[in-house]
Amino acid sequence: MDISISSPLTGTAIGLAQVPDPVFAGSMVGPGAAVDPERAPQVAVAPIAGRLVKLKPHAFVVQSEDGRGVLVHLGIDTVNLDGAGFELVAAEGDQLRAGQPIVTWNPADVQARGLSPVSPVIALDAETAAIEAIVAGAVAAGDELFHWR
Amino acid sequence: MSKAEQIIAGLGGADNIVELEPCITRLRTEVRDGSKVNEAALKAAGAHGVMKVGNNVQVVVGPEADTIANDIEDLM
Numbered sequence: 225m226d227i228s229i230s231s232p233l234t235g236t237a238i239g240l241a242q243v244p245d246p247v248f249a250g251s252m253v254g255p256g257a258a259v260d261p262e263r264a265p266q267v268a269v270a271p272i273a274g275r276l277v278k279l280k281p282h283a284f285v286v287q288s289e290d291g292r293g294v295l296v297h298l299g300i301d302t303v304n305l306d307g308a309g310f311e312l313v314a315a316e317g318d319q320l321r322a323g324q325p326i327v328t329w330n331p332a333d334v335q336a337r338g339l340s341p342v343s344p345v346i347a348l349d350a351e352t353a354a355i356e357a358i359v360a361g362a363v364a365a366g367d368e369l370f371h372w373r
Numbered sequence: 374m375s376k377a378e379q380i381i382a383g384l385g386g387a388d389n390i391v392e393l394e395p396c397i398t399r400l401r402t403e404v405r406d407g408s409k410v411n412e413a414a415l416k417a418a419g420a421h422g423v424m425k426v427g428n429n430v431q432v433v434v435g436p437e438a439d440t441i442a443n444d445i446e447d448l449m
Contacts (some may be wrong), residue, residue, distance in 0.1 A: 297397065
């Protein structure tokens with residue numbers, strides 16, 4: 225079944241290869257896209273409908289009913305912030321609609337701390353060929369980002 | 374050997390591991406001696422990749438990083 229992955233953030237959709245982290249840029253955890261977020265406070269939303277199987281302040285995984293996981297990582301190396309500046313508005317285990325709010329944060333603050341706020345959106349363990357119609361350019365949270373066959 | 378045991382061995386053994394912390398898809402570790410890290414063994418244990426800068430080693434294991442880190446801590 226084809227699933228549509230929507231952008232968790234408002235900003236500019238860029239290719240995963242442009243992410244300043246070799247693990248994500250090299251698709252080591254899976255293919256996908258990235259969003260260079262608008263530098264203003266915003267809420268990261270669920271990219272698909274499903275269960276919030278993992279939730280950290282700076283990253284989360286939503287799993288679809290058929291077992292596919294989508295990882296959203298808010299900024300690069302943001303684990304080092306120990307959650308400062310991230311506010312959770314959902315809880316691990318929640319059943320979510322696509323577009324439902326999960327974490328509020330401010331990409332401008334992340335950048336001010338010397339980290340990249342570029343946020344990878346990864347189809348975990350997917351084949352590269354299973355990902356298509358990857359959007360580039362301006363996106364709003366909830367807009368389609370790519371398809372996962 | 375379990376996956377956790379294989380990763381400990383690939384990192385040069387429990388004595389070589391100074392610190393180990395899971396991020397959402399990777400184990401961030403600091404080792405005493407980076408030359409004892411066996412990347413091939415880590416990949417054989419199921420790692421998608423290994424990023425090594427001196428004594429800082431990141432083992433990319435996917436979203437089960439938390440579980441594997443707990444298993445490793447239990448063994449150490």
